[in-house]
Amino acid sequence: MAGRMTVGSAALADLVRPASAPDAAGAYRTLPVLPELIGLLPNRGLRRGSTVAVGTGQPARSGGTSLLLALLAEASRAGSWCAVVGVPTLGMVAAAELGIALDRLALVPHPGPEWATVVAALIDGVDVVVIAVPGTVSATVTDRLAARARQRGSVLLPYGQWAGADVTLQVVAGAWEGLGQGRGRLRRREVTVSARGRGAAARPKEVKVWMPGDDATRVVKPVGGTRTAGSSAAWPEPVSRRTPLTLVGP
C-alpha cells in the first residue's frame, strides 16, 4: 500500500511542487519576452493575469506597433496563442519577421461596438490579447476586463490609453539608421522605451533597444557612453552577445 502511494506521488512529482520552492523561471505564471525587454517588466516577462499597456508613441510613428509585436514575439514563439483586436493595419510580414507564429495569431480587425464582449470571449481562451483601445474607455469596462484576465490567467495588452494597467510601456524616442540622402535603406532603429506602473513597477525605467536588430532586438550601448545615437557614421558593432541591460532613466 505504501509502495503504491510512493508510485502515485512520483507520478505527480512533475505537476506538484511545494509552495516554497521557486517556480522555475516562472514558467507557468509568466510568458517569456525578448531578453532586451525583460528589465522593463516587473516579473521579467508577461505575468499571466496582468495588464501591460503599450502607449501609442508620443511622437507619431515612433515605434509603438513594433514594440507591441516585439512583446508578443517570444511568447508566440514559445507556443502561446495571441489575438489582436482592432488593429486592421498590422503588418503581418513584420510580425513574421519578428518570430510571431502566424498560425497562432488571430486577428479581429473590426470588433465594432461589441469590442468588450469580444475581448472578454478571447480572454477565456487566448494567452495574450492585444486590444487597440477605441477612444476613451470607461473604468468599469477596464476593471471588468482586467479582472477577467486575472481570473483566466491571460495577459491583456491594451494598445493606447488604458487606466489601471500594471505596467505601461511607452516609446519615448526612436531614430532610424541606414537611410542617407538618396542611398542606403532603413536598417534598424534605436528605440527608447520607458516603463511606468504600479506596485513592483512603480519605479520608472527606461531602456534603449535596437528594433529590429540583426535577427531580433538588440540592446543599445548605454547612453552617456562614448557613442551617441545617430552621430557616428559607423555601424555599431553587431552585438551578438547579450550585454546586460542598463537603466538609463532616473
Added chain:
Amino acid sequence: MGGGAGETGQPAPVRTLLVWCPDWPVIAAEIVDGVPASTPVAVLHANRVLACSTAARAEGVRRGLRKREAQSRCPQLIVVDHDPGRDARAFESVVAAIEEVAAGVEVIRPGVCALAARGPARYFGGEEQAAERIVEHVAQTCLVESQIGIADGLFAAGLAARTGQIVPPGDAPKFLADLPVEALGRPPLTDLLRRLGLRTLADFAALPAGDVLARFGFDAALAHQLAAGRDHRRLAVRRPPPDLAVTETYDEPLDRVDAAAFAARALAERLHETLSGHALACTRLGIEAVTEHGQELHRVWRHDGLLSSAAIADRVRWQLDGWLSGTNRRPGAGGRVAPSRPTSGIIRLRLIPDGLLAQAGLQPGLWGETGAERDRAHRALSRVQGILGPESVLTAVLGGGRSDADRARLVPWGDERTPGRPAEPPWPGRLPPPAPAVVLAAPLPAAVYDDAGEPVTVTARLQVSAAPARLVVGTAAPVEIVGWAGPWPLDERWWAPAESRRRARFQVRLADGGALLLSLAGGQWAVEAVYD
C-alpha cells in the same frame, strides 16, 4: 416473354423503360448557367458541336460540325463549352424526380436513365400510364421535357425513346430490324458494315454470331447481339445517396437559448451516430434554425477535426445567442444581410453535415497541433465568430509577392491556410527586411516637394527630378524629409491590363523620427506603409 429465351438459353431481356431528355447538354447549360435554350445554342467539345438546341438545328447546325462552320450557318449562335460535371449535376434533380414516382433508376449518362418497366407499369395500371406519369412528374418538378421508350432490353428502349414508342413485349427484334446500322453507335464498325453492304440491323443480325466474333472481335459480337434484340444486361440500379442531415421539429417553440442548445445536443448525438454509422467525418457543419414565423438563420461552421456533440451544441448556442439577443451581424460585418431579431420561438433545428470525408482519412496533427491550449483557443475564437460572424476573425498566411500587402493573405479563422501566391519562385523587387509594422489597407494620397517647392517626379528612366525635401499627407502640415532612398521600380502583371501596376517606391525618413514607404504611380504619390 418466353420467346426471347430461345436458342442461347440466356434469360429474356428485361422490359426496360428509358427516360431520355433531348439535347441534355443544352438544357443543363440553361439550368446551371442560365443560357436560354429557346435561342440557338450549341455545346462544343474539342471544337465540334456536341449538342445543339432546336432553334439551332432549324438553322442547320448539326452534331459534329466545326465551330466556325456552325457559326457561319447560324451567326447568332451562342456557344457553350462542354462540361460533363455541369450535365451530371443538373441531371441529378431529374433523377431525384423520377425516383419519387418509380424505384430502381440507373443513370446511363447525363440526360438518359433507365428503370425496370414492370413495377411502375403494374402500379400505374399499364406501361403507357406509367410513362405519362413519369414524363408529367419530371416536367412539373424540374421543368424539363423528356421522352420515354419502353422495350425489351436497354438498347431497344433507347432507340424507342427517340420516337417515344412503346414496343410490345417480344417485338424488339422486329422493331430493330428496319433501323440503319448507325443506331449501334459504333462509327468504325458501321462504316465497315456499310461497305460490306449491310444497311439495316436485320442484315447485321442475320450474320452467324460465330463469324462476327471471329471477324470483327468482341465489341462487334456484343453489337451483333444487340442488333438481334438479345440485350441481356441487367440494370445497374443506383443507390440514392444517404440523407445525413438531421432535423427535429418542436411542437413547443424554443424561445430560450439554453433550451435550444439542450435540444441541439440530442440532435448532435443523432448526427454523430449517423455519421459514424457511415464511417464519415464532416469538416463543415451547417446549422439551420427556423422560427414559428418562418424566419430562417443558416450558418456554416468550419472545423478541422471531428465535431463532438458538445462542440455542435456549443455552436448552436453561439449562433442562436447572437441571433436571439440581436447582437451579431452589425451592418457590414461579413457583407451579408443581417436577419432581424426573431419574433417568435424556434420550431425547427436542422444540422447539415458538409465537407464529408472518410473517418479514416482524418489525420489530426501529432505534435504541437493538438492539446488543451489549442482547443481552448479554438473555442474562444469560434465564440467570437459566433458574435461577429465567421469572416470577422482572421488569420494571416504568408505567400509570395513584392509588397507586404500582397504577401500576407488574410483568411477567415478555420479556413484552409493556403497562401494567395506561391512563395516558391523568387520575387525580385521585394524590399529587404525590416518590414513595415503598419501596412495601410488603402494607400494614403500624398505629395512630395523638393527644396524649390516643385513636385518631385520620376522619369521613365528612373531619374528623380530633385531630392525630396517635404512631404504633405492629406491636409496635415508639411513634414521635412531628412533621408530618402529610391526609386525602386516595380512593374507587376503588365501582361494583364486590368491588374497591372507600375510604380516606383521610396523609403523616406522624416524629421519627426518616423519612416514611411512611399510609392509613386502615374504621377501620384501615396503612403503605402509606415515603419512604426
